[in-house]
Amino acid sequence: MASSEPAGRRANSGLYGGMPGRPGPPGMAARLLELADEMRGEGVAVGTSELLDAFDALNAVSWESQEDFREALGATLAKSQEDRHVLDVLFDRFFFRAVEREAVDRGLTDERFTGGEGIDLEDLRERIRDAIRAGSDGEMRDLARLAIVAFGRQGEGSGVIGVDVQRIRRSLGLRGERQQSAGTELPDPDAVPRDNLQQFEQHVRRELERLLIERTRALPPARPLRELDRALPSNPAQDLSEVHRVVAQMKRRLASHGREHRGRRRSWAVDVRRTMRASLQTGGVPLDLKYRPRRPRRPELYVLCDVSTSVTSASVFFLSVLHALHDQFRKLRSFVFVERISEVTDVFERERSFTAVSRRIATDAGVADVSGYTDYGRVWLEFLDSVVDDLDPRSTVIVLGDARTNGREPHAAAFGRVAEAAGRTLWINPEPKLYWNYGDSVMAAYEPFCNGVYECWTTKQLEAFVNDLADLRAG
Amino acid sequence: MSAGGLDTIEATRDALAGAGYLADERTALVSFLASQLGKPVLVEGPAGVGKTELAKALSRATGRELIRLQCYEGLDEAKALYEWNYRKQLLRIQTEATDAGWQEVRDDIFGEEFLLARPLLTAIAAEEPVVLLIDEIDKTDQEFEAMLLEVLSDFQISIPELGVVEARTQPLVLLTSNNSRELTEALKRRCLYLWLDYPSVDRELEIVRLHAPDIDERMARRLVEVIHMVRSLDLKKPPSIAESIDWARALLLLGAEDVDQAVLEQTMSIIVKHRTDLDLVAERVGVKLGDGILGAGRQAG
Numbered sequence: 001m002a003s004s005e006p007a008g009r010r011a012n013s014g015l016y017g018g019m020p021g022r023p024g025p026p027g028m029a030a031r032l033l034e035l036a037d038e039m040r041g042e043g044v045a046v047g048t049s050e051l052l053d054a055f056d057a058l059n060a061v062s063w064e065s066q067e068d069f070r071e072a073l074g075a076t077l078a079k080s081q082e083d084r085h086v087l088d089v090l091f092d093r094f095f096f097r098a099v100e101r102e103a104v105d106r107g108l109t110d111e112r113f114t115g116g117e118g119i120d121l122e123d124l125r126e127r128i129r130d131a132i133r134a135g136s137d138g139e140m141r142d143l144a145r146l147a148i149v150a151f152g153r154q155g156e157g158s159g160v161i162g163v164d165v166q167r168i169r170r171s172l173g174l175r176g177e178r179q180q181s182a183g184t185e186l187p188d189p190d191a192v193p194r195d196n197l198q199q200f201e202q203h204v205r206r207e208l209e210r211l212l213i214e215r216t217r218a219l220p221p222a223r224p225l226r227e228l229d230r231a232l233p234s235n236p237a238q239d240l241s242e243v244h245r246v247v248a249q250m251k252r253r254l255a256s257h258g259r260e261h262r263g264r265r266r267s268w269a270v271d272v273r274r275t276m277r278a279s280l281q282t283g284g285v286p287l288d289l290k291y292r293p294r295r296p297r298r299p300e301l302y303v304l305c306d307v308s309t310s311v312t313s314a315s316v317f318f319l320s321v322l323h324a325l326h327d328q329f330r331k332l333r334s335f336v337f338v339e340r341i342s343e344v345t346d347v348f349e350r351e352r353s354f355t356a357v358s359r360r361i362a363t364d365a366g367v368a369d370v371s372g373y374t375d376y377g378r379v380w381l382e383f384l385d386s387v388v389d390d391l392d393p394r395s396t397v398i399v400l401g402d403a404r405t406n407g408r409e410p411h412a413a414a415f416g417r418v419a420e421a422a423g424r425t426l427w428i429n430p431e432p433k434l435y436w437n438y439g440d441s442v443m444a445a446y447e448p449f450c451n452g453v454y455e456c457w458t459t460k461q462l463e464a465f466v467n468d469l470a471d472l473r474a475g
Numbered sequence: 476m477s478a479g480g481l482d483t484i485e486a487t488r489d490a491l492a493g494a495g496y497l498a499d500e501r502t503a504l505v506s507f508l509a510s511q512l513g514k515p516v517l518v519e520g521p522a523g524v525g526k527t528e529l530a531k532a533l534s535r536a537t538g539r540e541l542i543r544l545q546c547y548e549g550l551d552e553a554k555a556l557y558e559w560n561y562r563k564q565l566l567r568i569q570t571e572a573t574d575a576g577w578q579e580v581r582d583d584i585f586g587e588e589f590l591l592a593r594p595l596l597t598a599i600a601a602e603e604p605v606v607l608l609i610d611e612i613d614k615t616d617q618e619f620e621a622m623l624l625e626v627l628s629d630f631q632i633s634i635p636e637l638g639v640v641e642a643r644t645q646p647l648v649l650l651t652s653n654n655s656r657e658l659t660e661a662l663k664r665r666c667l668y669l670w671l672d673y674p675s676v677d678r679e680l681e682i683v684r685l686h687a688p689d690i691d692e693r694m695a696r697r698l699v700e701v702i703h704m705v706r707s708l709d710l711k712k713p714p715s716i717a718e719s720i721d722w723a724r725a726l727l728l729l730g731a732e733d734v735d736q737a738v739l740e741q742t743m744s745i746i747v748k749h750r751t752d753l754d755l756v757a758e759r760v761g762v763k764l765g766d767g768i769l770g771a772g773r774q775a776g
Contacts, residue, residue: 045660047664049664049665050664053512053514053667056512057508057512057667060507060508060511060512061484061504061507061508067500068484068500068504071500071501071504071505072504072508074501074668075501075504075505075508075516075667075668075669076508076667076668078668079517079660079663079664079666079668080519080663080668081519081670084668084670
C-alpha cells in the first residue's frame with residue numbers, strides 16, 4: 001500500500017480543503033515545529049528552549065508508547081495546567097490528523113463494515129452499554145463504528161459532527177450516572193459511568209470525522225480551540241468546589257498583586273504643605289521634597305446582577321467572587337434583578353455555601369414577577385427610585401447582564417442618570433462580544449453611559465477584570 | 476547524566492515504589508526525564524498530593540542525600556545561598572598581629588573557612604550527588620526567583636570574594652508550588668513541568684494499603700471512596716493523601732470493622748480540619764453512609 005504512485009499524491013494535493021500543502025522537510029522535527037506553531041496560535045508561549053528540551057526528552061523515551069511520547073511533550077512544552085489542557089487537545093487533533101492526512105495522501109480507504117441492516121438494534125444497545133460499563137477501550141471503538149453504521153441509515157447525518165454524536169447517543173438511550181450529590185434516590189439501572197460514556201462519545205466523534213474525511217477527501221480546516229473550553233461555569237450543576245478553588249486562588253493572587261512595585265517610586269505627587277514646612281530648616285529652600293503618601297484605592301461598589309435563567313450561574317458566581325474579595329473594597333452592596341431589583345448583600349454575608357446562596361436568591365429575593373423575563377428598563381427605574389441617592393462620585397456601579405431586554409423598553413436615559421450619579425459605571429457582559437446587539441441584546445444603548453464594557457466569560461477575563469478593579473494604580 | 480536506579484521509566488517507577496512512593500505514569504516519566512536530562516522539575520498541584528513526598532522518595536530511591544530549602548516570604552540570599560561568618564571573621568582579625576598587611580588579612584578572612592553554606596550552596600558544592608528540594612517556591616518574591624535562575628540553569632553560584640562555585644555533580648532538583656501566584660516565565664522555561672493531582676480511587680487504595688498493610692481490603696476501598704466523596708465537596712481544606720493514611724491507621728487502632736456513620740462521626744476530625752467543613756461532611760457524607768447507599772452499587776469493584 002505504501003508504494004501507491006507518487007504522481008497521484010502530487011495530483012491530489014490540490015484537494016486538501018483550506019489546508020496548505022506540506023512545505024518544508026519531512027520527519028519528526030518538522031512535525032514537532034508545526035505542533036509548537038499551533039500551540040503558539042492558541043496563546044501558549046513555546047520558546048526555542050522548550051523545543052530543544054522537548055527534543056532531548058524525546059531522545060530519552062521510547063516512541064512506542066503514545067502515552068510516554070505525549071507525557072514527554074507535556075513535561076517540556078506545557079508549563080501550566082491550562083497549557084497542558086491545550087496541548088492534550090491539540091495533540092489529539094494533530095497526530096490524529098497526521099494519520100488521516102497520510103491516508104488521504106496515499107488514497108487509502110478503510111475496509112468498510114457494511115452489514116448494517118442485519119444488526120439487531122436492541123442487541124447492539126445492550127452490547128454498547130455493557131462495553132461502556134466494562135470500560136474496554138478497543139471494544140468501545142469497534143462498537144462506535146457499528147453504531148454509526150446502524151444509525152447512519154435511519155436518516156442522513158446533519159453534517160455537524162457534534163450534533164450527530166448526540167443524536168446517536170440519544171438513540172442508544174445512553175445516560176450518564178447522576179452526580180453523587182444528587183441525593184438519596186436509587187441509582188438508575190440504565191445509567192453508565194460518566195467518564196466511560198465520554199470516552200465512547202469520543203470514539204464516535206473520531207469515527208465520524210474519519211468518515212467525513214473519507215467522503216470529502218479533504219481535511220476539515222484547522223480551527224482555533226474555542227475559548228469556551230476554559231469558560232466560566234454556565235450551569236448550576238457544575239462542580240462548585242472547583243469554582244471556589246478558583247476564587248480562593250484569585251484572592252491570594254490579588255493579595256500579592258502589586259507587591260512587585262513595592263519600594264519603587266512611581267509618579268508621586270509632591271505634598272506642597274509638608275515640603276514648605278521641611279524647607280524651613282534649610283532657610284526656605286525646598287531641598288527635601290515631600291511626597292503625598294500613596295493610598296490604595298478602595299472603591300465603593302454597587303453590583304447589579306441579572307439572575308434571569310440565561311445568565312444565573314455566571315452572575316451568582318460573579319457575586320460570590322466579589323464577596324470573597326470583600327476586604328478589597330470599602331463597601332460592597334449587591335443587588336440582583338430579573339423583572340424587579342432586590343438587595344442581597346446580607347445573603348452573601350450570612351451564607352457560605354454557593355448552593356444555599358442560589359437557593360435563597362431564587363426563593364426570597366422576589367425578583368421575578370410574572371413572566372420571569374428580564375426587564376432592564378423597569379430595573380433602572382426602580383434602582384433610581386430606591387438607591388440612587390446613596391451614590392456619590394466615589395462609588396462604582398458594576399452591572400452584570402447580557403442586556404437582553406426581551407423586547408421591552410430599555411429606558412437608556414434612566415440608566416444614564418444612574419451612571420451620572422456614580423463615579424464610574426462598568427458593564428460586564430457574560431456573552432462573547434460577537435453576540436452583542438444581536439437579537440434582543442441592546443448593549444449599544446447602554447454602552448455610551450459606561451466607563452467600560454467588558455466581555456467576561458472565562459475565569460481569565462474575570463480575573464483580569466477584578467484585577468483592574470482592585471488595581472492600586474487605577475484612577 | 477543519570478542517577479542510580481533511574482535508567483528507564485519502569486526502573487524509575489520500581490525504584491520509587493521501593494521507596495514507598497507509588498508513582499503514576501506521568502510522575503515516573505518526569506522523574507526519569509529529570510535524571511536523564513539533568514533539568515529541574517517544577518511540581519505543581521493542590522496541597523497534600525505528595526509533592527514534597529516525591530522529593531523524599533527520590534532521595535531514598537537513589538540513595539542521595541536530600542537537601543531542603545523551605546521558601547517563605549522574605550527569604551533572601553543569606554538564608555538560601557551563603558553567608559559570611561562575621562563573628563568568626565572578627566575574631567580572626569582581633570587575634571591577628573596588628574602589623575599584618577591588609578592584603579593578607581583580606582585573603583585570609585574571605586576563605587572557605589569563614590563561609591556559612593546555606594542549602595543551595597551545600598547542594599551545589601556537595602561531593603556526592605544530592606536531591607535538592609526547593610519547597611513552596613511560590614511563597615517567595617520575584618527577586619528571589621530571579622536569583623535562582625543562575626543556580627538552576629548553570630548549576631553554579633558566584634561569590635564575589637571567592638569566584639564561581641560550580642557543581643561537581645549534577646543535583647536532582649525539585650521545585651514545588653501551590654500555584655498561589657504565577658511564577659515567572661524565565662523560571663518555568665528552565666524546568667520540566669509536572670502537575671500532580673489527587674490520585675484515582677484505585678491508586679489511592681494501593682497507597683493506603685502500602686502504608687497501612689494490616690487494613691482489610693474491603694474496608695480500605697470503602698475508606699478511600701469516602702475520602703473521594705469528601706474531596707468532591709466544597710471544603711476549605713480537602714483531605715490530603717497523608718490524612719487518608721492517618722485515618723486508615725486510626726481506624727485500625729480503634730479496631731473499626733466498617734466505615735459507617737458512627738465511625739465517621741467519631742473520627743472525622745482526622746481528615747477534616749475546619750469547623751464549617753466538619754458540619755458539611757457530617758451532613759452530606761454521614762447521611763449517605765447511614766442510608767447504606769454508598770457501596771450498594773459498587774460491589775462489583
